[in-house]
Amino acid sequence: MVSASATDVSVLSAALATPYDSRGNVDESKIEAVVDSYISRGVEGMYCCGSSGEGLLLSADERVRVVAAAARASDDRVPVIAHVGALSTREAIDIAVRSEAEGAVAVSMVPPIYYSYGPDAIAAHYRAVMDAVSLPMILYNIPQFTGTEFDPASAADLLADERVIGVKQTAHNMFHLERMRHAHPDKAFIGGFDEVFVAAIAAGASGAIGTTIGFQIELFRAAREFVGRGDLVAAQRVQARINEVVAELVDIDVFPAAKHVSGMPFGGLGDCRAPFRPLTAEGRARADRVADLVAAHVEATENERGDGRR
Template sequence: MTFGSIVALVTPMNAAGDIDEPQFARLVEFHLEAGTEGFVIAGTTGESATLARDEHIGVIERACQLVDGRAPVIAGTGSNSTAQTLDLSRAVDSLPVAGYLLVTPYYNKPGQEGMYRHFCTVADAVSRPVILYNVPARTGVDLTSATVARLARHGNIGGIKEATGELGRVTQLRQDCGRDFVLLSGDDLTACEFMLRGGDGVISVTANVAPAQMRGLCDAARSGERIEAERIDGELGSLHRALFVESNPIPVKWAVEQLGFPAPGIRLPLTRLAREHRETLRAAMSEAGI
């Protein structure tokens, strides 16, 4: 399992909405040079909801080729159907991925037992570890700490991306799940404190725009250097917020374009960042030294 600064990578697209492979390759190199420690491919930020099955598999495969073993690649293969999650996870199981990021089933809103069986079913069927992903603001369901503790006893479930922003969960999960269970923040705004309290890293939207700063933040926080971690986090605070001025990944895709990656496409029902929000994001990037 991987720790530290993991980017929830955008999927660059041209104006027609087609995946832009040259810009994708440039982005991967940009992150490796900046010290990014891992990649989540085809997650929420990567627009998994609007990728066709062959595109979804293809972008994960291409990421593995481009990274070429220089950092872990985590495949976003979750859905609200256990059968579809199994199908997609098995389809990439022969690739050199480090694991599978599986979001809690959304919209159909299963109970705790249903989620437990969902994750165990997939974990039983794949060869690399499953990382749970709890983001109730998007899914409508909350994977409780008690259920996570049950799942942590499965030999092929290795960690969780916890995106509630509730910092008390770090202590509870560490106590219930043990030191070897990987705790990753899924909320940039609280990730610094999450790691200072014992978390292992962050799967970050902000890292798309500020990879070197997020690496520095993770290094400091994971080493217990509170003053330095909070200093870096303070510089990034406005950016953390501005990247959610509209639904993710609308703002971050616009921000990445401003970095010199001409990939303006985003797929409906998402649309390009509204003009009235662009100056807010531009100012936040400037404040962060970008």
């Protein structure tokens, strides 16, 4: 098995929603169908069992099954990253070791949550997991959920470890992103909030892992292309389209609504697990209209990309 490098994960990766069957169990065949479809449409990486994938609502066994199914479907075409964050170091190690055996090329973790841990305990938690596997680590910075923020000072010790290849920056602080990248130019800084994708690229992000990337990959690829051309106005226009979708999903109920939209081409992925509430009939109808909005935005954006190539 080949581990990922910072360059390998500097791509547009879908934060996979975890499909369930009619009994609420992980549906591995549907995971494979989603991954294959995403790759065929241009998604460049898969991130399993993060926030969008309800990772902390799954058992360790279920999380490993998700990774295994994604890796089978990918068949080395794109990198598969396993989020292995857990309440205890022991459980995180268990998930990481088994995810490596099932085909993940990198692991990622939120810092330990619930108890208030000091920086030494957090660093030791990450190093214990890295010691247990041969895979590289991506720090998952999502302070609004964990209460811990990786910034240029607090992340410096871990970023100095060669086994840490980057940071998933699911935070709006672009100043911190730029300062971390300035101090560690060999690492991958990966945007985690779809609504600031263009801003993150401008601040130095080299890729993205996002909730809506799977079902509007064409917009993210176009925005990246426009930034590369130096056409900031076009990039901003595409970002506004991405944000119109994000804003509507947030207003409905972001994770259940995004999962509904993600699942529409596949006959549904099931509801998010409790304590998430199922979407109401009104919420489902609104989410259906989001899919129509995405289709309209993709068509308009593809036309613009075509005009720019002529």
